[in-house]
Amino acid sequence: MNNRYFKALLILALIFNFNALAQENDDTAKSNIQTYTPSRLLNKGQWDIKFFNGLYTQNRRTDEGSIAVDIPRENYFTSTTEIFTGISDNNRINIGAIIEFRSNTFNDRGAFSVFNFDGRAGLSTIAPAIKWQPIESVGNFSVQSALHIPIHSEESNADGFLDQTAWAFQNRFFFDHTFDSGKWQIFTELNTEYSFGASGEDDGNGNIEGKSFADNTFLLSPGVFLSYFPSDVSTVLVFSQHLQRFGDFAQNGTSLGFGGKYQITDVINLEALYSKFVTGNNFQGLGATYSFGLRFLF
Numbered sequence: 001m002n003n004r005y006f007k008a009l010l011i012l013a014l015i016f017n018f019n020a021l022a023q024e025n026d027d028t029a030k031s032n033i034q035t036y037t038p039s040r041l042l043n044k045g046q047w048d049i050k051f052f053n054g055l056y057t058q059n060r061r062t063d064e065g066s067i068a069v070d071i072p073r074e075n076y077f078t079s080t081t082e083i084f085t086g087i088s089d090n091n092r093i094n095i096g097a098i099i100e101f102r103s104n105t106f107n108d109r110g111a112f113s114v115f116n117f118d119g120r121a122g123l124s125t126i127a128p129a130i131k132w133q134p135i136e137s138v139g140n141f142s143v144q145s146a147l148h149i150p151i152h153s154e155e156s157n158a159d160g161f162l163d164q165t166a167w168a169f170q171n172r173f174f175f176d177h178t179f180d181s182g183k184w185q186i187f188t189e190l191n192t193e194y195s196f197g198a199s200g201e202d203d204g205n206g207n208i209e210g211k212s213f214a215d216n217t218f219l220l221s222p223g224v225f226l227s228y229f230p231s232d233v234s235t236v237l238v239f240s241q242h243l244q245r246f247g248d249f250a251q252n253g254t255s256l257g258f259g260g261k262y263q264i265t266d267v268i269n270l271e272a273l274y275s276k277f278v279t280g281n282n283f284q285g286l287g288a289t290y291s292f293g294l295r296f297l298f
Helices: 003-014 111-116
Strands: 047-062 068-086 093-105 120-132 141-150 167-178 184-196 217-231 234-247 251-263 268-281 288-297
Touching: 047 111, 047 268, 068 111, 093 111, 093 141, 234 268, 251 288
Parallel strands: none
Antiparallel strands: 047 068, 047 288, 068 093, 093 120, 120 141, 141 167, 167 184, 184 217, 217 234, 234 251, 251 268, 268 288
C-alpha cells in the first residue's frame, strides 16, 4: 500500500470538522448526509443522481490454493452512475437506473494508467432498478432490487478482463440507526446477487460459448458502516465489508476501510473512501480501492 495515498485520504476525511449538530428528532434541521442515507427513500418528485468512481489496484492475490502470491499489477476502474426518483404519493417507492463504465489495465502498468483508456475499457452493464420501503412504520429500512444486464459480449480478450458477462439479479437490504446524541450513526447493508447466463453450446472441450466465471453463482456481501458527525454537513466513517460467492465458483474476501463525506450545498455532496482487502480465498485480490463520489440531491 502506498503511504502517500493512505495519508491523503486520511487528511481528506478529517478536515471536514465543524461544530454544529442537528438532533435526530428534528428532521427539518438535518442535512442531506444525515437524513438521506441509502436506507431512506426519496419523496415523490425528488431526484438523486450519484456519480461514484472506484479505482481498485492489486499486485497480490490468492492462488487456487488460497495462498497469497505476488502478481504483476492489475488495475480496475469502475465509474457508476445511479439515477433515482420518487414516484409514489406515500413516498415508499423509488425507481431508477444504474450504469457502469469500466477501464482496466494489466501487465504491471501503473494504477493511473486506467485513465488512458487504452486497455480494456467500455460500458459494461445497465440495470433498471426499484427501491421500496417494505414496512411503512420503519422508514430507515429499505430494499433495492436491480437487474444488471451486460452490454459487452466478451468477458476477456487480448486486452484483458472487462467485467462478467453473466446477468445478475441483485437485492440490497439497507438499515440505519442514529444514536440519541445525534453524533453517531450505524448503517448496515446486505447485498445479495444471483448471476446467470451462458446459453451457448459446449465446444466439445468443456468450454461453453458465452460462459462467465460468475454463471450459476450466488453472492452474499454484508457491510457495516459507523459514522461520526463533527457537524451537520460532514461525517467521518469506518467500515467493514465481506463478500462470499458460492455455486459453480466459490470465492470470499474481507475488506476494511475509512472515509468521509461533506455537503457543499443543499444539493451537492462529496464522498471519499479508502478500503483494503485483508483476507481472501481462491483468486481473491488483496489490493486496495480508492473511491470518490459526487451526489446531487434535489
